[in-house]
Amino acid sequence: MSQPDAEYDHAKRLRERTTRSQEFHDRAKAVTPLGVESNVRAFDPYPFYIEEAEGSYVTDMDGTEYLDFLLALGPIILGHSHPEVVEAVQEQAATCDLTATPQPIAFEYMEKVTEMTPSIEQVRLANSGSEATMHAIRVARSYTGNDIIAKPEGGYAGAHDYALQSVYASEEAMGPEDEPNTVSYGTGIPDAVSETVVAFPFNDKEATEKILRKHADDMAAVIIEPVMFSCGCLKPRDGYHEFLRELTEELGIVLIWDEVMTGFRLGPQSAQGRFDIMPDMTTFAKVAGGGYQMAGFGGKKEIMQEIAPPEKDEAHKWNTAAFHGGTYNGHPVSAAAGLKTLEILDERDVYEHIEEMGDRLFTGLQEVADDVGLDVNVQHIGSMGQVYMTDHDIHSYRDTWHSNEEQFADWWLEAAGRGVLFGNPMQGERFFTTYSTTEEQVDHALEVAEAAFRAVDHPY
CATH class of the missing domain: 3.90.1150.10 (Aspartate Aminotransferase, domain 1)
Structure with missing residues (x-):
């Protein structure tokens, strides 16, 4: 060659x-x-x-x-620009824009999310996957009283400081494969933040267990993609998620499934329905907004109630709860787009078609x-x-x-x-099929792919 x-x-x-x-x-x-x-x-x-x-x-x-x-x-x-989503957006935009007071459309959307997602009992909305994972981690820390989180090396869980750890780095910087170093991705991230994050190797049960047990007393959460699409497409092997679910339950560590990429993409119940795993918390975005800015996080009611301050501590209530806020949370236009998208996903043959393609x-x-x-x-x-x-x-x-x-x-x-x-x-990225993808389009794409493969193999 x-x-x-x-x-x-x-x-x-x-x-x-x-x-x-x-x-x-x-x-x-x-x-x-x-x-x-x-x-x-x-x-x-x-x-x-x-x-x-x-x-x-x-x-x-x-x-x-x-x-x-x-x-x-x-x-x-x-x-x-799916016509039904466009129509829902136009109707909402013409009816009511942002008010920063509760709007029914956002709650109708949240009800649909909880209806479709097995592990989510209560949910809050955000505007991006990064916001969703940031808030989920904060709530998990509040719930456990611990500071450390763990994430797989190579895993991207958002653009905030706590997530930009061990995403990309050299082999020398990453260190031993069975006990990786925590390496910040990019500049401007304080070392003190990196010290609160522990990396572990995806699909390695023995190394994962050793690392989690070592830090268990101080660990709030493990945040992980059910399929590691943050570095292409790494699928779980040999019961890795079943093992991790059992281990985190034993150690009292909150298991956060980062379904920003897989949520409502791998089925109406997302990856957790596909793999039959119930995480403690779930983050979602991307598909959830149908092309508009929508994200969220949810999970067990007892964990999500960390956001609600105790009624008895009225004088200092916001200092006794995990704060979650955002002017654009539950934006009515995005909620309308997301709700219509989820309804279509739940009622039609979308998954059968996109997976066939x-x-x-x-x-x-x-x-x-x-x-x-x-x-x-x-x-x-x-x-x-x-x-x-x-x-x-x-x-x-x-x-x-x-x-x-x-x-x-x-x-x-x-x-x-x-x-x-x-x-x-x-x-390290990935690509997708969509409901409008046809057999003819795929066949044409394969012809182009073959020509491109030949071009990089024999450029002349």
Whole structure:
């Protein structure tokens, strides 16, 4: 097998189709760092700027159309601008905007969340996955009286300081595989925060148990994705979640399932229904808003009641409870969009369709890569997965280090230049199918994927 030529421009086709975006990028960089609204949207040679989205497609400012499997990093499960969701949004926007007083639509939405999610007895709303995990961790600390939390290395649980620990780092910084160091991701995070977070290796029962038992007396919570989509797609193995549920119950540690990515994506009862595991707390976002800013956290009533101050301590009530607030919490427009989305998910054949399309797409990607002769390992569950540029087994975060990140980015650029977005160009991300995805679209995507695989294997 030939190796890609480092001088070959895999972005050439994309550059030719996005000249207006290239020019606009200079304007964007003048007003904001990197010329993007979020760091994850920046990539070389430059991001293209989207102006329209409908169904399975997005269109940039050059008029270039892309078959979209990025799907806004996961929220778009019914297809872009689903007409019933748009109608619900328009009706709510025309009826009542933000008031910062309770609005019935938010409670109707919360009732639907609790109806569909087995472990949630009470729930509160937020505006992003990061807010949801931040508040869930705070409530768990209040409930237990402990400060330390544990999370799997490689796991992204939001953009706040306590979550930006052991997300990405070098092997040297991470330290021993069976007892990893806690390493902050990015600058500006106090060392004192890192000292309250313990990392453990996903899918390693022995090491996980050793670490949790060591810190159990001071540990408030374990926060973990049921499927580690924060580093591509790492599926649980050998009863790992059953083991972790039993261990946290024994040790009195709150088990938080971070379902920001998997919530309402892996079934109407989310991943916990799929795996038949009942966490103590759950966080959700993305799909939950149907394309609008919606997130939340919930769980056992006795834990969620940490937010409510004791009535007897009226004089200092807010100092005797875990504070949760936010002007935009339960925004009526987002609640309307989320409620309509959840109703559709609960009543129609959405999961049957998106998982059929997911199997067709991800199985097909493995097949065409094998036909090309490229070392590729495609992992997926349901409607979401990732392509790893390696033939190495993928069970833990450190397994992903065997992937060729540059080759993945080149493959993505080749596919994007041909009009298909397989997520974004970062190996640690993932991509999805949606309700508007068709067999014809998947088959076309596989043709493009094969051409892109050949381009990175034999660039000339």
